[in-house]
Amino acid sequence: MTMRKILPALLLTATALAGPIACNVPGANAPASEATTGTALGIRTDWMDKTVKPGDDFYAYANGAWMKNTQIPGDRSSVSSSFESQKTTEANMGELIAGLLKSEPAAGSDAAKIKDYYNAFMDTAAIDAAGLKPVQADLARFSAIRDVAGLSKVLGEQVRADVDPLNSTNFATENLFGIFVTQSLAGNGVMPYILQGGLGMPEREYYLAADPKMAGLRDKYRAYIAQFLTDAGIPDAAAKAQRIYDLEMKIAQAHMTRDESDDWNKRASEWGSADLASKAPGIDWNAFLGAAQLGGQQTFAVYHDGSVPKLSALVASQPLDAWKDWLIFHQLNSHAEVLPAKLRADHFAFYGTALQGTTQDLARDKRAIAASSRPPYSNAVALGDAMGDAVGKLYVEKYFPASAKAQIEDMVGNIKSAFAKRVEGITTLAPETKKEALAKVNSIVVGVGYPDKWTDYSALTVDPHNAYANAIAGEKARYAQQIAKIGKPLDRSEWWMNAQLVNAVNLPVQNALNFPAAILQKPDFDPAADPAANYGATGATIGHEISHSFDNGGAMFDATGKMRNWWTPADLSRFEQSGNMLAQQYDTYAPFPGMHVDGKMTLGENIADVVGLQAAYDAYRASLKGKEAPVIDGFTGDQRFFIAFAQSWATKMRDELMRVRLATDGHAPGMYRALTVRNLDAWYKAFDVQPGDKLFLAPEKRVKVW
Structure with a gap:
């Protein structure tokens, strides 16, 4: 997994979030940390447990007191160092919306639409009073299905641009197929990608794994479907729930695995429209594509070419009534946030x-303004999903100073230069491979803070009294915006994250990076802090995203974003050997007996962590211009750099989420990402780590990659 969010998406609740860390961030600061934020020191000494030997457990040394004193709030499934940034962003957003609610924006303006969307979402009394009336037209469409052609048409109508296999590695949609639009992996123009979908749980392993915990979740999911349909007033709910569950089990069996999804080298299939009918019979493709507004499209990037034929066959082979039950459930399930209270509960x-x-849901006002960064199996109907870019524009105008943008751009330039120097200094790299690598790093397009061009929402209609209609309108507007790109030149400046999101992302096909404004604030970035801390935290994030262009997935793309092998066989072999070493290193991290980090699935992120941290360290040392940094509170500059890095990954998560992460997320949990330091010689010198220390790796075992 590569080219994705540096942070694994901050998981607030199942219904409101932000990834993707992701990412995606798992995040929260201990309250006491605020006393040190913004000081010349930059690191949080009150987070540390100095009784721990750095070479035995560097994560505990940097974060031991934080781990002991920090509690996960009831409305969160995890907390981490970036929670303070998230709280600041939430407070800013609350202030922004409060001001907007008191204003009288011009009718039809983005501000007016934001206000109306928010008010409708917050009016739970109206939502409860309306019951299922707003959904009746959709339910009637499903009930009217009489044959495979009709089913295919409805499945096409349901399609949304709600998956992203390259940037955020979001493979999940409750619709049977998901659409993603960008340049094809082979570089043959901007076209629609077709991805597998149709599941209500995170991914296929939840249905198929023998693990007792997964089996228990399957029982709970089946019971949930029945209860949900009962509370929705759907007759014969128990029998329908069993049919839905049985159909989803067949869908899961048809799905390709996560490892297969992550292997971009094998995901570059392009089919003509006629190929869909010949290679994937079952569904009526003409009816499906026409309803999906893709009837005139000649070429498709069939990302999941192994599962699309199997899913298509299920459309014809499974009973229509099972499909109609499935459609009803998923239409309600994916929009529960804007349906009556029983369904929300x-x-x-x-x-x-x-x-x-999580034991309590996030406050509704926070869910209303959530950025588009939820896990793929949760509702995606909040304001951040429907008009995230419009909200982001207002956010940066009020909260993101030009000085911060300039400072980050300077840091990005320094780290790009440091990475280029590392490439130039690799004596074992063939000249032709080195030339391609340098061309790629030098041509990376870096977006800092916000996009140069904001999304146009003029076609979006918002009803101040109908939250469900607004959710549907937002989804359709997003879909229309995405399919409008088909056949046009690739826009390398396109952003895939909103400015108010605490995260960052690498975009492989565009050879570009996005660093949203919300991640460029304290404590993730403090303009007044010690450079060692800024380079160790934000600098490592920047280095990580740059390095994604050269991880096990990104290294397969050239400077133009086309996937092709630009390596000599010897160079590629050495690169793969390094990757295998790193995967084996991460396989040893096991938070539960019998359940460990998947070194292969997390390899792209782990490579980017190693290379990014090294590039950030090189850039930090270069910024000193040959001098040594001052010793502050007994810590050298190098020590502060590495402590800041480890503290940026301070993480606590509930066991339930840890299991989700281990099974589905290409990011290793933060406490293991902090151990990236084991691969840098400078860390050993900074803390005098010696053979016999638990984290010690012999020099030949330290993974260099680049």
């Missing part, structure tokens, strides 16, 4: 508590 009980261990 049922949804949280399964997706929040059973899947992630």
Whole structure:
């Protein structure tokens, strides 16, 4: 897994989030940390446990007191160092919306639409009073299905641009197929990608794995479907729930594995429209594509070419009534946030508590303004999903100073230069490979803070009194915006994250990076802090994203974003050997007996961590211009650099979420990402780590990669 969010998406609840860390961030600071934020020191000494030997457990040394004193709030499934940034962003967003609610924006303006969307979402009394009336037209469409052609048409109508296999590695959609639009992996123009979908749980392993915990979740999911349909007033709910579950089991069996999804080298299939009918019979493709507004499209990037034929066959082979039940459930399930209270409560009980261990839902006002960064199996109907870019524009105008943008751009330039120097200094790299690598790093397009061009929402209609209609309108507007790109030149400046998101991302096909404004604030970045801390935290994030262009997935793309092998066989062999070493290193990290980090699945992120940290360290040392940094509070500059890095990954998560992460997420949990330091010689010198220390790796075992 590569080219994705540096942070694994901050998991707030199952219904409101932000990834993807992701990422994606798992995040929260201990309250006491605020006393040191913004000081000349930059690191949080009150987080540390200095009784721990750095070479035995560097994570505990840097974060031991934080781990002991920090509690996970009931409405969160995890907390980490970046939670303070998230809280600041939430407070800013709350202030922004409060001001907007008091204003009288011009009718039809983005501000007016934001206000109306928010008010409709917050009016739970109206949502509860409306019951299922807003959904009746959709339910009637499903009930009217009489044959495979009709089913195919409805499945096409349901398609959304709600997956992203390259940037955020989001493979999940409750619709049977998901659409993603960008340049094809082979570089043959901008076209629609077709991805597998159709599941209500995170991914196929939840249905198929023999693990007792997964089996228990399957029982809870089946019970949830029945309870949810009962509370929705759907007759014969128990029997329908069993049919839905049985159909999803067949869908899961048809799915390709996560490892297969992550192997970009094998995901570059392009089919003509006629190929869909010949290679994937079952569904009526003409009806499906016409309803999906893709009837005139001649070429498709069939990302999941192994599962699309199997899913298509299920459309014809499984009973129509099972499909109609499935459509009803998923239409309600994916929009539970804007449906009556019983359904909202049922949804949280399964997706929040059973899947992630959270004991209370996030406050609705926070869910209303959530950025588009939820896990793929949660509702995606908040303001951040429908009009995230419009909200982001207002956010940066009020909260992101030009000085911060300039400072980050300077740091990005320094780290790019440091990475280029590392490439130039690799004596074992063939000249032709080195030339391609340098061309790629020098041509990376870096977006800092916000996009140069904001999304146009003029076609979006918002009803101040109908939250469900607004959710559907937002999804359709997003879909229209994405399919409008088909056949046009690739826009390398396109952003895939909103400015108000605490995260960052690498975009492989565009050879570009996005660093949203919200991650460029304290404590993740403090303009007044010690450079060692800024380079160790934000600098490592920047280095990570740059390095994604050269991880096990990114290294398969050239400077133009086309996937091709630009390596000599010898260079590629050495690169793969280094990757195998790193995968084996991460396989040893096991938070539960019999369940460990998947070194292969997390390899792209782990390579980017190693290379990014090294590039950030090189850039930091270069910034000293040959001098040594001052010793502050007894810590050298190098020590502060590495402590800041480890503290940027301070992480606590509930066991339920840890299991989700280990099974589905290409990011290793933060406490293991902090151990990236084991591969840098400078860390050993900084803390006098010696043979016999638990984290010691012999020099030949330290993975260099680049």
